[in-house]
Amino acid sequence: MSNQMSQWIALTALFALGGCASMASVDSARDTAPASASTSPYYPVQLTSVAMAYYDLYGGVEHLRVRRTASGNLVRFSFRVTDPVVASALGDKRATPYLYGQRSHALLQVPVMDKIGPLRQAGPLIGGREYWVVFSNKGDFIRAGDRVNVIIGSFHIDGLLVE
Template sequence: MKLRSPSTKPAVLFTSSVWLAATLVQGVAAQQSAPPALTARHSPYLPVSVSQHAKNYYGMMKGIDNLSVRRTASGNLIRFNYRVTDPVAAHLLGEKTATAYLYGQTSHAVLEIPVMDKVGPLRQTGPLEAGQEYWMVFSNKGGPIKAGERVDIFIGSLHVDGLIVE
């Protein structure tokens, strides 16, 4: 049996460590260049919008339909849209003295309509016309109301319950 000389041991160790380092670098580079596997996570539950019975009620008794609540792009404002079908029944929506509030059911936040110095309150008031769409904007400063949350709207004695923020 032939023994190796002591001078070949460091050379073998150096060569094997270089080979190991090169293999590790290639493995890390391959992992970094590979795109991560994207898996879309969808909820199996569907959001429940306003029931047909509630839509009929608001249309017949309150004189409004096409109700929607949406966040603006910045998220600092929430816009409530509606269409008037009966101006006499929906007269509360056009009154300047009727105070409007938006209440978040999950966050328990109560939002008001902001008042601008030169413009006034950010809502449409005055005589209502059948078939016209109207809006009002609520201040969501700090973002307490999130998309997907259910909200209630109170305007005088008019209550609209369970709208989903889009």
């Protein structure tokens, strides 16, 4: 057997063992997870710095958060505007906001109150301010630890973790 062939076999074996070791570390992390994490197939990992930079450039927003409120009957999406011109789609009153649950495949909408109107902040956005949109979660379709997508008109934010 040639020297190149033996090097290729050794390199292949190294990659195979590295893949097995990384899978073993994922399995061991899965085994040590608390019981509450077993309700969601997703691990509680926040957005990476690359994703945060992407949403800052693509959408003009930062500090993206999704939280359950009011005993889980509402889900609040909040964000801070860094560039009002780019983020103008989020403040558009004509755009209908949706929250899509990746686990449950539920599509939540903004509730409309009789005297108040839709539970969202809309209108011209100002840089540096924090805004929010509230979605109705009757039926508890979205739970803590789930991944969700926020869709407001042509603006999409994917894979946010519900707190």
